[in-house]
Structures are given as structure tokens and as C-alpha cells.
Amino acid sequence: MMNAIALFILAWPSGIPSPQEVWAVDEKLRLKERWGIMALDTTPPDLPWDILRYRIALTVDTVGDSVMNGRCDVEFQIIRDTSFIWFNFVDSMSATPQIGFSVDSVLLDGSHATWSFYGSDTARRIRIAIPNPVPGRIDTASVFYHGKPTHPAGIISSGGLVIGDTICYVDDEPWGARHWFPCVDVPSEKARSDLTATVPAGWRVVANGVLVDSVKNLTWWTYHWVNDRQIASYLIVFAAYDFAVLRDTFAFSGDTVPIYHYVSHHDSANAELDYKLLPKAMEGYSTLYGIYPFMDQKYGQVQIDELGGAMENQTNTFTGFGIYGDSLRTIWVQAHELSHQWWGDYVTCGTWPDIWLNEGFATFSEAVWWGWYMGPAMYQFWIDSVRMKGYFQYQTWPPIPIYNPGQSLDELFSVETYNKAGCVLHSLRKVTEYMLGGDTMAFWAALRYYKNNHAESYALTKDFVQEYQAFTGLTLDWFFGEWLYKPGYPEYRVIWSADSIGSGLWQVNLTINQIQSHDYGVPTFKMPVPMKFTGPSLDTTLVVWDSLDAQNFSFVISGKPTALKFDPENWIIDEHTVQTGVTEEAPAGVRLLSLGPNPARDAFRVEFIAPAGISAELSLYSVDGRFAARNGVLSSDGLNALSVDLSRLPSGLYFTEFKVDGKRLAETKVVKK
Template identity: 30%
Template structure:
């Protein structure tokens, strides 16, 4: 038999074998999980067939060579009979995968880690995946909010970004509809800080390396995870009986605008709690970074990260702190089921800026509403704005107009009852705009479909309530 014929025969046998295995698995009730959750705003992100319950991450990062090594333990529940499933992972090489302790076949296909367990996973079964991986992590150029992902800095690294960042440093089901709890362990050279989400744990040192530990026990969307590594002045305090951890670059003055802004974190969170209901997490905090590539602030859960541009005037910026803290309720505790509803995050957080400004002696919420109403381009929709406008004014400012218009329409008592019901009933979950409309109608006793249509998607200025 010629070599070409032999290769063809082997390939045909392999194809028949794979086809047979697939058909047998499907007959037995097992099939591959989907490789994309179908969200048009983030094509290719997220995976189907399972829900993640918990991530246990242990990573080691050396800024000297920009190399990260990691081990991820992902505990999940199958939502169908699974013959194989995917995790999102970009730019890092996987050396081994096990499922429930048994070696699993794996391959990497672009930003997908494809895992085939030794045996099928039954619908409803709980399973644990362990992944060992390493490499030089990279950034993600989304072109909307700005660069995200894992970015090397002069003194360390920053892992941050929306809607993408998590898959650049650990294997993940990378969509906010699949929230999970986290244990995060970060080992860095002595002298560097390694900040992340949630409650700080024991810090240990050995052989020139320090391990920082963090635990987030409330479900968290993957894009809300962060790592900030470098030379930072870390303040460990407490507020309302919970840890309050803040950090600013070590080179900034202890009395500068950055530290002064973070110093009011607890006070601002307490004010927002009077409007939105109890603060939803077990820790508070904030981190200011110095890298100018971070041109945004992000509501990373329990510990927002603020880019340097918000403090360039040298004056404290309490508005951005109020915005990111408001996200702890709107966007974090109550997360998006789909990215097209992002105004649920940004509209309410922008409105929180108006509420805080009024409380802090500045312009009233009504005055801000009047000014923004006159300046708004009504041709751009707030709901489902399109991937290129996820972070546009229509989402933020027109979203805030919608929130205040709802307040004027239903009255203060019903309005704040709606907000507190939303953050209570949807706590630790996900939601859509339709869910908000349903709740607002139930609480107010009014039909609000036409109202939301006019304020969220209408193309002409809505009639003022």
C-alpha cells in the first residue's frame, strides 16, 4: 500500500471512529456544549452546556519576564448531558486538564479551550475541571471602551477590561450571564502588591515571593475580576464591619486627589445604600492606577479600578467614585443577562452621580436632568445601542434621563420602592430590561411600556412627565 493511500485510510478510520463516538454519545444523551452563547455584542464569548459555580485560581506572575503560570479549578454543573465543553482562554498554553481527577483530552482552537472528559457528564451533575497553563498574557484591543485584558506595566501588570479581560489570564465561561464565586491566589516578587476582588486573606512569603489571597463569596461576572500588581501604597481598613482595602501608586502623595477620593468610599456607599438598599458585598475598596492606557474606570466587584485621567486636575473626583460604587448594585449584584441591556448598568450608575452631587451640595438631580435633556441626541437608542455604542452617551446620559423620568412619572415613593425591590429580588442574579419594566409596572400599578419605549428607543425628545 502506498504511503498516501495509507494516510488516507488512517484518516478515514479516524473519521469513522470519531463519528461513531459522537453518534454513540448523542444516543446516550450526551452532546457537545455550545461554543458561543450567541450574544451578538460579544461573538465567540461564553459557552453552553454548563453553569460555573466557583473558580479557584492560583497564578504566579514575574514582571521581569512577563510570564504567568496558573492553575485553575473550575467547579460547574452540567445543564445537559455533556460529551465535551469549552472554556474561553486567550494567548496562554495549556499543559494538562483533568475532569473530576481523571485526565481529559484537550485542544486549543484560537481563544477556545476544548475539553473532552474521559466519560460523559450527566445533565445536572456537578463536576470539577483543573487546568494547568502558562505563558505571556496579552491585552485585548476591543476598540470601544479601550484596551483591556492583561497588560504589562512598568512595575507589574493590570488585568482589567469590559466586556473582555478574564480570558487573558484564566480559563473561564466569559459572559456575565454565568456568574460564580471566586478564590484568587496571586504570587508575585516580594515588595509588590497583588490586588484583586473581595475579602483579603492570609498573606505569606517564601523564597523571595509573596502570595496574596482574595475571596469573593458573592457571585461575580467574569469581566468584573481584576488583578492589579505593582508598587502600591495599600490601606487596609474597615467600614460597617467589613474590610475596606484601597490602594494608590506608591509614587503619588498620600494626601493627593486620588487618595482623597478613595477616602470617601465608605461614606458614598452608605449614602447610596439609603437609596438602593443594603450594600450587596462583603468588602469595600478601590484602586487607582497610574498607567495612562487605562482611560476609564471599571466597577470591578467590591474594589473598583480608576484610571489616572479622572484625577488629572489635581482635585478629588467623588462623582466617579459614586458611579463605580453604584455599579455594585446595578451591574454587579444585579448583572446583565445580555450586553444589549447595558443601560441597566450605566444609566443607573450615571443617575447615582446626580444623586450624590445633590447630596454633596452641588446641582440637583432635576437640574442635571434639565441640562442633559436639552443636550441629548435622541437619534441614538439607549436600549440595544449596537456593539460600537456600548459605552456611548445614549447608554450613560440618556439612560440617566430615563431613570429620572421614571421617578417623575411614578413619584418618589414608588420610584425608590422599585429600586430597592430590583436590588433585593434580583440580588446575585441577572436581569433584562423586560424584567425591569415588569417590576416597575407591578410596584407602580401603571402600564409603563410606552414610557420605556419613548425614553429608551424613541427618536424624538419624549414628552416631559
């Protein structure tokens, strides 16, 4: 079965998007025009209040592209003494005249409140006075407003509340929520939510949580949705349209949850095919990550053709990738957004610089889905040929780290926080398995441990780093330090040779050079590096720990190696070349002991055992192949040493070649300091 799958993959499975198609979608998202960037805090705000619930009520005027009547009741609890509370809210004073909401009145616990606006553009806030604050007391601030919404230019649309002639929808990430209701618009401040939307008759409204009521007359239809689970403001959404609704069910461990697909009527037949694999993806993630977090509510997918991508709104994914009547065409997108229900919605990144905790996990989950459905070969293929290659294709320059990648949205939502971060999780999985002696379940258990620690809350990168190590018992600060907090990746140049030492044994001499530039903080990487050696009667994988710019390794294997595959399962996000140096069989009684040092300053030395009278020669060549230095000796019986003077050579990289009686026994690279 594994071989059949591998052959199937090489032929590229029918219906599965090519890497180029996936990258084109990614590129479209990354190049979306955006504005309103704000300074990105790396610490959640320490607020003197806790938001408990948003109750939003809107009447949508599709003719005037406006909200006729808007009201948001914000229930909050005072934690410590404060004379005011503020909400992010973009009103008409911050944008083009006649565009933006006008606030009609503000109440605090049912009485008129003193309030004012401050800040500008996306950073606009409404401040409401609290005359007699009492820590522990629960208060309600009510904001009444109307007007045309502004749009912050979201990641997959114009952002915020979009009102069209035939459809209305919300796109919030990262700062769209403040453009249609007052809220504390940071990902760490989670609350419950209610939404009541009144729309033209004939339109259905879908929102977070559960539909509890609807009222219909000849002119207006009103829907009331309630979400009693913690949710970040950027995930609170609704959409209204003349939807057809397809129904499915996911069952797991004796529990069930309804699945709803909201699509246009003319797409409903094809949608049945497009979405038929979704319960299988929910099964895979529930098995590995823990049961779907919102079993008490629903999972919905809402087709909105106007969107340029997809968005993982809690219990309510919005997608604009089209419907094709093909179960494989967009399942990778469905799987990506579905996985966000665990990674992004249930556990939310605490600050935007931690966005990789959402997007890196979801990108990794694409490969997890393929592995669950089609087996390990397809998992590996998606990591190698789609996500890792996509990172190399579109990597940011100058290089940026995964955590806190920069102040622009192009950096925040980049291939570093998606592709590279997803591949780092794959790398973490493989390194964990290796360091724990082949334990294949510890990685998944550690993810569940981290998830459970932050259920319905938020997490920071440092939380994941600390808790993963605490659960596995591994010391991995070196791993997280180089892969999350520093930019770039290793570029390896590998040279190897093998010397026969008799009795079917071969001594392998291996040099690994890391030749990446260290500009912009790119480090020298420490990693366990798998090396797969094959030959006529040989198929073995050895792991060496590489941590230097130039490092030599020597070991003995049984059977003649004729080929080396570097890092066959792509544990490492890297670029590499391998120079094969399989040598001729050594004369009887000759055995290579060592080559070094590397790097070298004054001399490079070889030690070997040989009978008397054997001709030995050590040569150096520049990287362009020109002769640089040579020394030779006629061996004595037993231990011999031969060195080449480097003192007059310029610093740089050189190739070395060691021959005995004209037979090449070893070659490697040496860095001359």
C-alpha cells in the first residue's frame, strides 16, 4: 500500500492542487493591499476590566449600504479601580466624510454616560466614564450607532462589515471588528457573544454559535445567534445571503455535532461533493489534537465568492475559493481552516507577533490531514514539495524570524509564519521522536497538553516553548531559539568518502559545512542530521549532531556505501549539496584514522596506519579546482602522519584529497582561517 501511494503521488493525484496553485493562492493573500498598520505589542494589555459578553444588534440597509440601527451592549467586570473603560471603534470622524458610524448615544447600566472619542484612523477609541467603579461588579456599556461602515482593507477582502446589494458579510482579521462594533480589539481579550441581525426578507443569517430564534415578516427577517464560548473579537462574524443550507453530522466517541454548509443555490449539488471529506478531517484532528472543541455548537462553512481566500471564524469558516464538484480540489483549504478551530480559535495567539501559533499550526495541519487520509507518503510529500518549497520560493528578504517577524502585515502574514512555521513543527515532531528513542506519540500528546492549558484562552510563544519542554522532558531551548526567534535556515555543503578497512567494513569520513551568511542574525544551526547510506548490500540511516560552520565526522559501517541521501525525511528546513567521495578500496593493511583540524589555521593533517613503503599524498585545491598545496611521504610500518602547510594560503574554503599508492582514500573540505 505504501509503494502504491508513493507511485500515485509521483504522478500527482488527480484533483489535488499543484504546488504552483497553492503558492498562487498564498501569493494572492500576501500581496493584498492593506493599510492602517499599528505598532504590534508583544505583551497582551494589562486591563483593569474583563470583557464578559458582546451583545450586538444590527439592522442592515442594503440599499443605502449602511447600518440603520446598531447597538452593542458590552458586559464587563471591573478587576481593579478605574475611572473609565475604552473600546476600539472607528467612527465617522476618522475617515472620509459621510463614511463611518455616528454614535447616537451611550449608556452605562441603563443611564446616560459621559463619553468621548480619541485617537485617529484604525487606532480610534471611544472612552466611557465610570463614575463609581466597584471592583468585582459587573456593568454594561451600551453604544447606539448608525451609518456606513469603514473598511480597513482586510487580508482576504476590503475588511470589516461589507454590505452589498445581494450579500452582507464580515471579515475581521486582524482589525476589522472595530470597524463595525465597539470592542477591545486585541486577540487576548476573549468574551462570549450574541448577535441579532435584521436583514431583507429572503436572506439567511449565519453567525458564531447556535441559532436560537428567527422572526420573519414580509419585509425583514431577524436572526438571533448565541455563542456561549470564549471568542476573540476578530473571530466574531456574520454573513447574510439567500443561502442554500447543506447538512451533515460529525460523530466521535459517542458525541455528535451538526455541520452546516451555506452555499448559493446553484452551487449546492457540487458542494455536496466538495465538502464530503470534511467529517474525515474532523476525525483525524479529533484523534490527534483532541475532540473538536465546539461539539456543543456546530461547524459551519460559508461560501462567499467575494472573498479572496478563507477565514477561520469560530464555528463558522468563511471561504471564497469556489465550488468545483471535486472532493480533493479544496480539501486542503478546508482542512487548514478547520484546524484553526483548535489552533487559533480555541487557543488564540496572545498577540499578533505570535500569529505563527495560529497559522503555522494550521499550515502543518494540512500535511497532517493528507497523512491521515492518504498515509505517511502524502504527508511527507505535502511538507517537502508544497510547503517547504513554497517557503524557499517566497521567503522574505532580508530574512525575518517566525516569532515577531516585523511591523508590517506583509511580514506578519508571510511564508515565515505560515510555511516555515509549519515545517518547523514537522521538524520538531521528528527531532522529538529521535530524542525520545522513536516515541511517535509524545509530540501529539505535548500539543494536546499545551492546548488544554490554554483552552478558551490565549497563548504566547514562550508558553508553547516552556510547556512543550515541560511535557516531553526534553531540553529544546537550542531548537526554539534558532528556529522561532532567529531568521534564516542552514545551507549545507556535504562531502563524504568511504574507505575499506577489510572484513566488509568501511570507514565513512563526512564533512558538513554550513555556508549560509550570518548577516541579519542568521545563526549557525544545531540539528540532528539523518544520513541515509545505500549500496549493493547496504541500506542504513545514521544521525549525526551538527552544530558548527565546519564539522567532521567519522564512523564505520558494514557494507560498501555508494550513495548518500542527506536528511531523507526533511527534518531540517535547508538547502544542501552533497559531493560524493566514494574512494577506491585501500591497499592491504592501510587504514585512515583522522583528517583535521577543521577549521585549520597553519596546517591540515592526516593520520593513517600502513605497512612500510607505501606512497601517501595529501593535496589541497581551491574551490574553483586550482592546485593550492601538496605534501607526500613514504610510509613506515604502523602509525603515520602527513600534513600540508596552510600558513601562506589565503583564508577560505579548500578541497582536500588523500591518496595512497595512487588510490584516492578520502576527500573533504577544510576552512582555512
